[in-house]
Every structure is written in C-alpha cells, then in structure tokens.
Amino acid sequence: MSVPEGGTHPSLIPPAQRTRLSQSQRLGFTQRRTIMPVALFLGLAAVYLGMVWLTLAVPTPIALLLSPLCGVAIGVLFVLAHDAAHNSLTASSWLNQLIGRLAFLPSLHSFTTWDIAHNQIHHRYNSLRGWDTVWEPMSPEDYLASGGARRALYRFYRSPLGVPFYYMMVIWAPAHCGAASYIRQRWGAMFAVDLLLVLAFLAGQVLAVTAVGAAYGHGALASLLLGLVVPFLVWNGLMSIAVFLHHTHPALRWYPDLDAWKADRGAIAGTAHVRFAGPVKALMLWIMEHNAHHAAPGVPFYNLAGMQKAMAAHEDMLSWGFTLRGFIRVCKRCKLYDYEQGRWVTFEEGRTRRPAV
Ligand SMILES: [Zn+2]
Numbered sequence: 001m002s003v004p005e006g007g008t009h010p011s012l013i014p015p016a017q018r019t020r021l022s023q024s025q026r027l028g029f030t031q032r033r034t035i036m037p038v039a040l041f042l043g044l045a046a047v048y049l050g051m052v053w054l055t056l057a058v059p060t061p062i063a064l065l066l067s068p069l070c071g072v073a074i075g076v077l078f079v080l081a082h083d084a085a086h087n088s089l090t091a092s093s094w095l096n097q098l099i100g101r102l103a104f105l106p107s108l109h110s111f112t113t114w115d116i117a118h119n120q121i122h123h124r125y126n127s128l129r130g131w132d133t134v135w136e137p138m139s140p141e142d143y144l145a146s147g148g149a150r151r152a153l154y155r156f157y158r159s160p161l162g163v164p165f166y167y168m169m170v171i172w173a174p175a176h177c178g179a180a181s182y183i184r185q186r187w188g189a190m191f192a193v194d195l196l197l198v199l200a201f202l203a204g205q206v207l208a209v210t211a212v213g214a215a216y217g218h219g220a221l222a223s224l225l226l227g228l229v230v231p232f233l234v235w236n237g238l239m240s241i242a243v244f245l246h247h248t249h250p251a252l253r254w255y256p257d258l259d260a261w262k263a264d265r266g267a268i269a270g271t272a273h274v275r276f277a278g279p280v281k282a283l284m285l286w287i288m289e290h291n292a293h294h295a296a297p298g299v300p301f302y303n304l305a306g307m308q309k310a311m312a313a314h315e316d317m318l319s320w321g322f323t324l325r326g327f328i329r330v331c332k333r334c335k336l337y338d339y340e341q342g343r344w345v346t347f348e349e350g351r352t353r354r355p356a357v
C-alpha cells in the first residue's frame with residue numbers, strides 16, 4: 001500500500017490532473033462573492049434558531065414534525081461552513097474563517113478538525129485505499145480476516161438502514177474525540193481552541209434549549225430531544241447518505257495505490273454526480289455536483305452547477321438521478337471492493353473469491 005507524503009493542501013495537485021477545463025474556464029468559476037453568501041449565512045442562522053425556538057414553543061405532536069426539519073437547517077448551514085473551510089465561500093479569508101467556525105457549530109464540528117479530515121485527507125486523494133477515510137470499502141481479504149463484531153457493524157453500515165449511522169460513528173466521533181490517528185498526528189493549539197468553542201456552544205445550547213422548552217411547558221428531557229438530539233441525529237443521517245453517494249457506486253473505482261489514482265485521475269473518476277430535483281439541489285447548495293467540487297475545491301457552491309455542466313462536455317463522468325430504488329441497488333452491489341480486479345463485489349462474491357481459512 002502506498003501512502004502519499006509531502007504537502008497537504010488539495011490545491012497542490014496540478015489542476016491538469018483534475019480537470020480538462022481550460023485555466024480561464026476554471027478561474028471564471030472560482031470568482032467569489034461576499035454580500036450574498038454573508039446574507040445567506042445570517043438568514044440561515046436566523047432560520048435555524050427560529051426553527052428550534054418554534055419546535056420548543058408548540059405542542060409535542062407538532063414539535064415531533066418540526067424537530068427533524070431543524071436537522072435539515074443544520075445541514076444547510078453545514079454545507080455553507082464546508083465552503084468557508086475551503087476558503088471559497090466569500091472573497092475574504094477572515095470572513096470565511098469566522099463564518100466557517102460559526103456555521104459548523106450546530107453540527108458540533110470543529111473547524112480545525114474538519115480542515116484536516118476533509119480538506120487535507122479526503123480532498124487530497126479521495127477514494128484511495130489507506131488514505132481516504134470516508135466510506136473506504138474493505139477488500140474481501142480484509143473482511144474475512146475481521147472479527148465477527150467488526151463484520152456485523154460493517155454489514156450494518158452498508159445496508160440501506162445502516163448508511164445514515166456511519167458518519168456519526170465512524171467519522172465524526174473518532175475525529176472529534178481524538179481517537180482518529182490522522183487527527184492525533186496533526187494535533188496543535190488550534191484544535192484545542194476550536195474544540196473548546198464547540199463544547200462551549202453545546203453547553204450554551206443545552207441551557208438555552210431547556211430554558212426555552214421549560215417556558216413552553218416541556219420537561220428538560222423532552223426539550224433536549226426535540227431541540228438538540230433529534231436535529232443532530234437527522235443531520236448526521238443526511239450527511240452520511242450524502243458522502244456515501246459521493247464516492248460509492250458500482251461504476252466508481254477505489255484505488256489500491258497512488259499511481260493507480262493518478263493514472264485514472266481519481267479526483268474525478270472516483271466521484272459521482274448524483275442528480276436531484278432543482279429545489280432539492282438548491283436546498284443542498286449544489287453539494288452533489290461533486291465532480292466539479294473535487295476538480296476544484298476552491299469553486300464556491302454558487303458556481304458549482306455551471307462548472308459541473310461545463311465539465312460534462314469534456315469528461316466522461318458518472319451521473320445518475322437519485323431514486324430510493326437506485327440507492328438500495330447501490331447499497332446491495334457495493335459491499336466489498338476487489339482492489340486487484342478494480343470492482344465492487346457482494347459479500348457472497350467476496351467469500352467465493354477468497355474462501356475463509
Ligand atoms: Zn468527496
């Protein structure tokens with residue numbers, strides 16, 4: 001297994017390796033605005049806070065309907081923070097740092113931790129075995145060599161009902177509690193600062209939610225569930241499904257080493273464009289235009305649709321329209337990855353290919 005070394009920022013990868021668009025085309029898409037994204041952030045923050053307040057102010061049966069929608073609001077703020085962490089949201093770096101930190105708070109994400117996990121690891125070499133940590137598939141050999149509990153958990157995460165739980169358990173929790181080695185290796189003062197910021201927000205959130213809930217007749221437990229826990233779990237589920245779809249499909253490759261990744265231009269070829277209806281696309285701030293995002297992480301969300309379209313004229317990229325049936329089919333087909341043959345296999349196929357010893 002070859003582990004990449006050297007610089008860490010995705011912009012260090014030569015652009016020609018990532019997209020066939022001309023330099024002027026790419027530069028056009030990286031043009032950033034300031035007033036619109038700042039106004040959007042303020043508006044979304046107000047919507048999120050307003051929705052949490054409303055959830056706590058209405059009778060429980062209605063609150064049960066509103067509470068998951070608070071999770072959707074967290075998700076939209078998260079995508080905005082994701083752009084800010086790429087320094088692509090606005091034309092101002094300090095504004096991006098500020099908005100990124102604030103917009104990450106409802107999803108309990110530390111800006112610095114995310115920067116490592118996403119910008120420096122995932123974006124540098126997505127879909128590369130032993131490097132990318134997001135939905136990395138086991139090989140049949142790895143799977144058969146694993147213990148029963150690990151196999152059971154792996155099977156659960158790769159089932160349609162298990163997909164929503166993966167991100168929180170495998171990415172978010174280990175990264176934020178310091179259990180992930182790729183975070184520990186890069187630990188510095190800003191990790192502590194940003195982690196304290198997240199903990200302070202969480203403490204304030206607990207106090208505010210219980211106080212507002214009490215003012216409208218909810219007990220502390222009900223208030224915490226409706227205003228904090230359910231929205232957080234819903235957001236995690238949406239995030240987990242989104243990142244699963246970004247790099248998992250029977251037609252998408254994962255790579256055994258860096259040479260194979262480079263030869264296939266893995267940033268684009270290891271990435272899917274999953275199409276949704278227009279309003280859903282807009283609600284997700286075009287995060288599923290993922291080939292364009294990996295080709296140039298510095299392109300802001302408001303230019304991604306244009307860039308994805310321009311790339312589609314030059315590149316052979318996987319694009320499919322999302323349906324529940326399509327999602328279930330991807331889950332069924334993409335269980336293990338045969339890195340030697342470069343294809344996804346089911347658990348049964350993996351077992352046949354390498355009988356257990
Ligand atoms: Zn990605």
Ligand SMILES: [Zn+2]
Pocket residue numbers: 082086118123293297
């Ligand atoms: Zn990104």
